Amino acid sequence: MSSRFVWVFVLVALAGCKGDPSEPPEPPVQENAVPAASILSPEEGATLRGAGPHELVGSGSDAEDGSLSGAALRWSSNVDGELGTGSLVRARLSAGEHRLSLDVTDSGGKQARAQISVTVVIEDQPPVVAIESPTAGASLVEGTPIPLRGTAMDPETGPLSGAALTWISDRSGAIGTGTQLSWTGAARGTHRLLLTAVDPAGKAGYASVTVNVVPPGTNQQPVVTLSQPSDGAQLLTTQTVTLQGSATDAEDGVLGDSALAWSSSRDGSLGAGRQRSVTLSAGTHTLTLTATDSLGAAASASVLVTVTAPGQTAPTVTITRPTNGFTLFEGTPLTLEGTATDAEDGPLTGAALRWSSSIAGALGTGSPLTVPGLAAGSHELLLTARDSSGAESAARIRVEVLPSNSAPTVQITSPATGSHFTVGSTVALRGAAQDPEDGVLTGNRLTWQSNLGGTLGQGTSLDVASLVEGTHQISLTALDSGGRAASATLQIIMDPAPVRLPPVARLTGPAQAEALRPVTFDGATSSDPDGTITSYRFDFGDATAPVSGTAAQASHTYLTPGTYTVTLGVTDNDGLQSTATRTVTVTPYVRVPEVVAEGVESFGSACQLEMRGAVAHLAFRGGIHPSLWYGTLTGTTWAMVQVDGMGFNTGGLVESSLAMAVAADGTPHLAYSLAGRGVWYATRSNSSGVWIRERVDSATVPSQPGAQLSISLDPSSGQRPTIVYGWYGSVPSVGTVWRTAVAFRTGTAAWTGEVVSFPLGTNAGQPPLGEATFSPTGTLFIPYGANLLGAWKSGSAAQALALPANLTGTRISTTWAPAGPLVLSANGLHRVVLANPVSASTVTLSAVEGFSLSQFSVAVDSGGAPRLAFTHGGELEVARPGTDNYWSRTENLGAVDSGEIDAAVDGAGETRACFFRAGKVLLY
Structure with missing residues (x-):
């Protein structure tokens, strides 16, 4: 009982004796004394290495309470806050300067404080690096992709990936980077695979496995499973221990008892079989199960167990450093740390802890223990702890020691450490590395990293403008051909950028535009209060890609009507941005005919048009000097060339009838006739631009002047050019009459022609009356006679179909629709729904005008609907099926000269037409 409580008791007793003349005077009240506090460890000003845990030792005493302990002693840090209570505290501390306080409180509430300052570095x-696949000792089949999979965990920044991990084979060299990849083409033989991981501070960790690449068909090692006892098990000498395991083999399947052998590192052979019952001697045992297949391939698995006599308790052992699978290079010092605690003896230290290696033998005692260097190889390190009663237990890890490889020497030459830069400015990083084995290291052997910005790039020279504000630890890591890394580091400070003013975006342009016509928007009046505008970005609001660049103006073509918001974004020389918007209303496009060819030459009599996407292909005839011309219009770019005409010892007078077909790749195919020289074919190579000209008709199948020419590409014969022309001659049992001739190209300057007699109108003339068109299966449909449509296919009998109206007028126009051919004549549009035979087909005639057409052409759109171009009162008019399939017309498109016009449908689904006006070629 403390003295203060004795005095209180005495005073209470005396208070009951009032009026006693012999009562002694009251003793003075003693005040509770302040306790004493003292920090014994660490010392004032000490430098503590690592985060700990660090031991904080202190004491507290009090005049009344004596020695204080437990919750009466409270530890704290001005950085990390409360650390714990008691005379001994093991605490983890953050890096930096700490003011450590020990506060002592006695039973009366009086307090005392002791403080010291320490620095934690x-x-x-x-x-920490690990290879998950392949496993050590694995046999890998040559020629088969080998999956490589590994992990790297950095204690400071977390998981590493990508270029931070490099795979290397000592046999094949560098393999690749990343946490996983497929290794192909591995050479046959033994490979040591090394996975090197480098953190942002340039510190490197390693993991390695040795594997064998074997020829296909090589016997594979068994896969061994040791299921009992478990690793680290504590057993007794009097205990019957059950050993249990199994093995499977790729060739033999499940291995039997005779293939499985058990052994102990202490007791030797323990017998064979999938299950054994044994007793073990006192001590630490490595129990191994070895499986051998029928061809002698062996593999094993093992566990470490501790066996003690009854009444003994073996220590608990843990290896804390290094980690299992740790990899280092030969000649590198290795620090070993571990702990052991015994139930009776408490913590074991010094000689009670023995380290040994499966290769090097005894290494030393105590913890920590630094081994100067281990020989190359796979070491099983054992930490054995022995208590005062002689009981032992152990823990083990595997450490891979790679053959000696000297580390590179790395130097950062620029910038100087401690340099200051402004955020957004370019930092010039320069460095060099030299390796004793490889010499000078360059390129991807050198990697720059920042603790704030991650991987920055590779090489001896790197300019970086993306570093964020703050203090950066910049590292340059060099990796030699053997996978060993070394780094140099420095610190630079990125200061905040000064306040800069953003630019002012201003956008001008029309408020209205027309679809399919270009419109220009202007951002030139934009400005920057403290600099210049470096780029403009126009977003036209119609889902097309924005236009970016240094130009202050941009033109755009809207495809469909609507209301659009145009956004201009401007960027100044400081990288700051602003935007401005403008609304534009786009009205429907109204196409007008445009002149594409004009000059001294007067063009007329016939034109042909094909559309391939946005490119228009035209063939047309010069009238003053009878000649054949070909041109293309791409956007606003027009190009034309004379294909044939009068020349010096070449060409001739081009007659009025001509035809054109254009392949999907844009290759033109032309058919035309030269006066007195028959029917000709011309094509141009897209690669060379050279025109090829060939005579089509022959002495056996000559052409007759005056008939219509047509050309079409046979889809069933590789787009083979096929030309239809007129033939006039003697037909048995009929007399001298017109017939249709068909010629197709069989090779360069090689044509095969035949005269066709259709079954309808046999006794009359059968000249072709206009365009011929192919079906997808290669049947050619040819208008002929008064009201007939012929069907011809090479090698098959000709067929014919009677149409309900005469094929009067100029050149008859045909095209292919999904159900069959469309035939446009002066009397209207014949829509044919094919049947077999062709004569059983049905035909519907649709009137186009209330009069006979004189110039007309039909095309078909992507949906199979007809598109018409024709003249009405001497002016061009186009039509398509509209509401309820009534014709929807676009009228009054301008005057048209006499001659042949042609229609096509472009990539936007618009009807196009070529025609002549005043000796010029126009395109609608």
Whole structure:
């Protein structure tokens, strides 16, 4: 009982004796004394290495309470806050300067404080690396992709990936980077695979496995499973221990008892079989199950167990450093740390802890223990702890020691450490590395990293403008051909950028535009209060890609009517941005005919048009000097060339009838006739631009002047050019009459022609009356006679179909629709729905005008609907099926000269037409 409580008791007793003349005077009240506090460890000003845990030792005493302990002693840090209570505290501390306080409180509430200052230095730790696939000792089949999979965990920044991980084979060299990849083409033989991981501070960690690449068909090792006892098990000498395991083999399947052998590192052979019952001697045992297949391939698995006599308790052992699978290079010092605690003896230290290696033998005692260097190889390190009663237990890890490889020497030459830069400015990083084995290292052997910005790039020279504000630890890591890494580091400070003013965006342009016609928007009046505008970005609001660049103006073509919001974004020389918007209303496009060819030459009599996407292909005839011309219009670019005409010892007078077909790749195919020289074919190579001209008709199948020419590409014969022309001659049992001739190209300057007699109108003339068109299966449909449509296919009998109206007028126009051919004549549009035979087909005639057409052409759109171009009162008019399939017309498109016009449908689904006006070629 403390003295203060004795005095209180005495005073209470005396208070009951009032009026006693012999009562002694009241003793003075003693005040509770302040306790004493003392920090014994660490010392004032000490430098503590690592985060700990660090031991904080202190004491507290009080005049009344004596020695204080437990919750009466409270530890804290001005950085990390409360650390714990008691005379001994193991605490983890953050890096930096700490003011450590020990506050002592006695039973009366009086307090005392002791304080010291310490500095905690936490060095960046290397990443912990592991190879998950392949496993050590694996046999891999040559020629088969080998999956490589690994992990790297950096204690400071977390998981590493990508270029931070490099795979290397000592046999094949560099393989690749990343946490996983497929290794192909591995050479046959033994490979040591090394996975090197480098953290942002340039610290490197390693993992390695040795594998064998074997020829296909090589016997594979068994796969062994040791299921009992478990690793680290504590057993007794009097205990019957059950050993249990199994093995499977790729060739033999499940292996039997005789293939499985058990052994102990202490007791030797323990017998064979999938299950054994044994007793073990006292001590630490490595129990191994070895499986051997029928061809002698062996593999094993093992566990470490501790066996003690009854009444003994073996210590608990843990290896804390390094980690299992740790990899280092030969000649590198290795620090070993571990702990052991015994139920009776408490913590074991010094000689009670023995380290040994499966290769090097005894290494030393105590913890920590630094081994100067281990020989190359796979070491099983054992930490054995022995208590005062002689009971032992152990823990084990595997450490891979790679053959000696000297580390590179790395130097950062620029910038100087401690340099200041402004955010947004370019930092010039320069460095060099030299390796004793490889010499000078360059390129992807050198990697720059920042603790704030991650991987920055590779090489001896790197300019970086993306570093964020703050203090950066910049590292340059060099990796040699053997996978060993070394780094140099420095610190630079990125200061905040000064306040800069954003630009002012201003956008001008029309408020209205027309679809399919270009419109220009202007951002030239934009400005920057403290600099210049460096780029403009126009977003036209119609889902097309924005236009970016240094130009202050941009033109755009809207495809469909509507209301659109145009956005201009401007960027100044500081990288700051602003935007402005403008609304534009786009009205429907109204196409007008445009002159594409004019000059001294007067063009007329016939034109042909094909559309391939946005490119228009035209063939037309010069009238003053009878000649054949070909041109293309791409956007606003027009190009034309004379294909044939009068020349010096070449060409001739081009007659009025001509035809054109254009392949999907844009190759033109032309058919025309030369006066007195028959029917000709011309095509141009898209690669060379050279025109090829060939005579089509022959002495056996000559052409007759005056008939219509047509050309079409046979889809069933590789787009083979096929030309239809007129033939006039003697037909048995009929007399001298017109017939249709068909010629198709069989090779360069090689044509095969035949005269066709259709079954309808046999006794009359059968000249072709206009365009011929192919079906998808290669049947050619040819208008002929008064009201007939012929069907011809090479090698098959000709067929014919009677149409309900005469094929009067100029050149008859045909095209292919999904159900069959469309035939446009002066009397209207014949829509044919094919049947077999062709004569059984049905035909519907649709009137186009209330009069006979004189110039007309039909095309078909992507949906199979007809598109018409024709003249009405001497002016061009186009039509398509509209509401309820009534014709929807676009009228009054301008005067048209006499001659042949042609229609096509472009990539936007618009009807196009070529025609002549005043000796010029126009395109609608």
